[in-house]
């Protein structure tokens with residue numbers, strides 16, 4: 391049941407099985423952070439973990455750390471820590487490079503596995519997915535088609551039976567719509583299409599079953615709900631059945647079968663390691679590891695229950711001041727964010743700025759969406775209640791109309 395009063399929220403916090411995890415994060419005084427879907431908060435253990443990596447592993451142990459501190463294997467050992475969060479086996483996930491680069495690798499690999507040459511994508515996807523697809527199809531001599539995956543176009547396009555690869559975001563970055571991974575993957579496979587899921591906005595936000603749903607490939611970033619830090623390395627999942635035939639385009643020595651033979655010819659490693667390219671940012675890997683170690687203490691079912699209760703609460707209070715939502719009311723179609731449409735032309739950006747001045751940090755996504763992310767590991771129900779109160783007050787008072795809230799900054 392959705393809490394309606396601050397007292398009910400406090401009671402939910404007192405009974406929250408995730409409550410203790412909030413202590414694992416550095417959260418600035420006076421801030422309610424509703425942007426963890428863009429950049430997650432800092433785990434308390436991260437600075438010491440990174441300092442240890444730099445001072446001891448690098449400073450004292452120097453090159454020996456490639457073996458002694460497990461640097462060489464970090465893409466795999468960190469991949470194994472991501473695997474339970476995405477419902478994959480530990481040997482199907484590697485960490486490395488960025489989400490855009492991994493997307494490129496998966497797209498070209500999938501095109502090479504298929505005898506077709508169309509990549510079907512979504513018109514409203516996060517732009518990097520569209521740009522990377524453009525680059526990949528250009529190189530592979532393929533074509534890109536775009537649809538609205540939440541309408542009838544998806545089934546119609548797949549039924550043409552010329553689609554090699556379907557690339558979709560599991561949760562839409564703007565609206566927060568959660569797609570039916572099981573149903574869409576099954577439908578695509580029935581039509582001979584491989585599927586790549588972009589999990590950037592769903593990993594750590596909702597439970598995910600990649601292996602159970604026979605997903606072919608997936609990528610995701612770690613700096614949002616996984617709290618790995620700005621620009622942290624991403625992950626790549628490839629179903630085991632594709633490993634032997636996967637021919638990824640950024641073949642580099644970290645993906646070689648015997649890298650220390652230093653042979654002139656490329657021979658891919660047998661498993662998911664073949665998706666690696668070159669050396670990885672090991673300082674950033676240390677921060678990622680600290681973020682993943684917090685996740686090892688969380689139960690995703692509890693995260694999901696709390697996330698839905700929080701978004702229900704926020705949606706209900708936004709509706710009470712007439713704010714329309716493009717985030718679905720149905721739980722099974724909702725990620726862990728709320729996207730509200732501005733009440734009048736040009737109001738969204740200044741409303742978000744007015745909230746930020748009050749210590750409630752969300753963001754604005756052009757052209758008209760006010761976006762609020764909910765991260766059950768470090769948010770309390772009372773925070774959500776207080777943030778919603780601030781939103782109601784900002785809208786009702788009209789304080790957002792002040793000129794200072796309309797000065798745009800580069801990163802929004």
Ligand SMILES: Cc1ncc(COP(=O)(O)O)c(C=O)c1O
Pocket residue numbers: 488489490491516518519559563588590591611624
């Ligand atoms: C759906 C989606 N894909 C990819 C990315 C990011 O890619 P990268 O980490 O390579 O910048 C983002 C966010 O930045 C995103 O929302």
Ligand SMILES: Nc1c(O)cccc1C(=O)C[C@H](N)C(=O)O
Pocket residue numbers: 427428429516563621801
């Ligand atoms: N990755 C980002 C970056 O390097 C700079 C600024 C913002 C981002 C983001 O992650 C944006 C995010 N994907 C979004 O959904 O808006």
